[in-house]
Amino acid sequence: MAEFHIGLPLKESDIEAVHAGDYVYLTGTVYSARDAAHKRMTEALEKGEKLPFDINGSVIYYLGPSPARPGQVIGSAGPTTSSRMDKYTPALLDLGLKGMIGKGRRSEEVKDAIKRDKAVYFAAVGGAGALLSKCIIKSEVIAYEDLGTEAVRKMEVKELPVIVVTDCHGNSVY
Amino acid sequence: MIREVSCSLISKAIEEMCIEANLSLTDDVREKIVLAADTETGVIAKKILGQLVENMEIAKNEAIPICQDTGMAVVFMEIGQDVHLDGSLTDAVNEGVRNGYEHGYLRKSVVEDPLIRVNTKDNTPAILHVSLVPGDKIKITVAPKGFGSENMSRVYMLKPADGEEGVKNAILDAVKQAGPNACPPMTVGVGIGGDFEMCAILAKKALTRDISKRSEKPHIARIEEEMLEKLNKTGIGPGGFGGDTTVLGVNIETYPTHIAGLPVAVNICCHVNRHVTRVL
Numbered sequence A: 001m002a003e004f005h006i007g008l009p010l011k012e013s014d015i016e017a018v019h020a021g022d023y024v025y026l027t028g029t030v031y032s033a034r035d036a037a038h039k040r041m042t043e044a045l046e047k048g049e050k051l052p053f054d055i056n057g058s059v060i061y062y063l064g065p066s067p068a069r070p071g072q073v074i075g076s077a078g079p080t081t082s083s084r085m086d087k088y089t090p091a092l093l094d095l096g097l098k099g100m101i102g103k104g105r106r107s108e109e110v111k112d113a114i115k116r117d118k119a120v121y122f123a124a125v126g127g128a129g130a131l132l133s134k135c136i137i138k139s140e141v142i143a144y145e146d147l148g149t150e151a152v153r154k155m156e157v158k159e160l161p162v163i164v165v166t167d168c169h170g171n172s173v174y
Numbered sequence B: 001m002i003r004e005v006s007c008s009l010i011s012k013a014i015e016e017m018c019i020e021a022n023l024s025l026t027d028d029v030r031e032k033i034v035l036a037a038d039t040e041t042g043v044i045a046k047k048i049l050g051q052l053v054e055n056m057e058i059a060k061n062e063a064i065p066i067c068q069d070t071g072m073a074v075v076f077m078e079i080g081q082d083v084h085l086d087g088s089l090t091d092a093v094n095e096g097v098r099n100g101y102e103h104g105y106l107r108k109s110v111v112e113d114p115l116i117r118v119n120t121k122d123n124t125p126a127i128l129h130v131s132l133v134p135g136d137k138i139k140i141t142v143a144p145k146g147f148g149s150e151n152m153s154r155v156y157m158l159k160p161a162d163g164e165e166g167v168k169n170a171i172l173d174a175v176k177q178a179g180p181n182a183c184p185p186m187t188v189g190v191g192i193g194g195d196f197e198m199c200a201i202l203a204k205k206a207l208t209r210d211i212s213k214r215s216e217k218p219h220i221a222r223i224e225e226e227m228l229e230k231l232n233k234t235g236i237g238p239g240g241f242g243g244d245t246t247v248l249g250v251n252i253e254t255y256p257t258h259i260a261g262l263p264v265a266v267n268i269c270c271h272v273n274r275h276v277t278r279v280l
C-alpha cells in the first residue's frame, strides 16, 4: 500500500501512478451526483443538451449529503453505493470523466471503461460521513436543485481520504 | 383502567429518537467498533476502523449525522391494550419523523412512489410495525435504516431438510454477496421461521437487539457465535479492503413455522446500526 497526495483535476501521470489498494488524499474540485442526477445527465446527453459541468477531466463523488446546519459547509457527506450508477458510467467515462469516488463493486463494463479511458475508481469509507464532511471546504449546488440531496454540487475538497479500488491498469481490490 | 395518552407525546418522543439515533450509536455497537480498531491486524482495515471511531466522536460532539444516509425511519411500537390515544397513531408517528428529520438536519431520503420517484421532502412516511400487548405502556423503538445495506438483504425460502446447515449457508451467502457494498463491518439480523413476511420483520427486529448478548435459546446462541466467527474469517474486512473485522454482531430471532417450510431472512445492516428505544 503506497500513499499519495494528489491535486485535482487528475493528471494522466497521477492516474497511471496509483494502483488498486493505494491510499490517496485528494485536494481540489469534485462534483456530487448520484442516482437521480445521473439519470438526468444521461437524458440530457440523449437530447443533445449540455451537462451541468464540464465532464472532461472531472471527478464525480457519489454523494447525497445530509443538510448543513447553519455555519456548516455541508452535513454528513460519505459515499453511496457506486453500482447503482454503473448503467450510466461507461458513457460518462467515454466523455472524459476521470475519477469516481463511491463505495462497493462496479460492473465489468465500468471496469473495462476505466481501463479503456484511463480513469480511476476510488472508495471513501462508507459510514464515515461526519469525518469526511470535514474535508469539504466549499459546496455549492450548481444544478437540479429540485432533487434536494440528489442535486449536483460543485465542491472543494482538501485531503479527502480515499482508497484506489480500480486502477487504469485493469486491477481491482474487489 | 384506560390510560389516556396524547398523540403529541408520541410525536415528540419519535422526533427526539430520530435525531438521537442518527448522532450516536448504542454502547454495544460503539464498544465493538472501538475494540475492533484495537485488535484488527489488516493495515488498511485498522486505518478504516480508526476513522470510524473518529467519525463517531465528531458525530456526537458536533451533531453531524454518523452517516449521510440517515435512513428510512423504521418504527416498532408495542402498545398496551389499556392505552387510549387521542388521535391517529400513524399521523403521530409521521409527525414525529417529519419534525425529527427537519429539526435534526437529517437527510430526506424517501420517494412518494417507487416508480415515479419524487422525494416527499420530509422523510415520511415511516415504516410502522405495531403490536398490541397487555398493559398500559407504549414501547417505541426507532431504527433508521440505510439502504446501501438494506439493498443487500435477502429472503431464502429453505426446505425443512436444509436444516441448520441451510440456515448457516444462507447467512454466509448474504454476507458474501453484500461484501463491500454494505459498508462493512456489518451487523447481521436474521429471522428464522414464521412465513415470508414474518421472517423479514424478525430479521429487522434482530438488528435492534444488543449485539453483545446472545439468544436465550442455546441452539440459536450457538449458531450466532459460530456465524460470527465464520463471517469474520471471510476476509471481506472493513470497507471490503480485507481484514479480520467483517461483522460486528449476528443476532437471530425465531418464530414457529409451517411443517413444509424453513423461511430465513437476512437483514444486512452496516456498522451504523441505529436504534433507540423508549417506554412511555
Ligand code: SF4
Pocket: A078, A079, A080, A126, A127, A128, B067, B068, B069, B070, B145, B146, B147, B148, B149, B150, B181, B182, B183, B269, B270, B271, B272
Ligand atoms: S450502508 Fe450504512 S454506513 Fe453505508 S451509506 Fe448506508 S447507512 Fe451509511
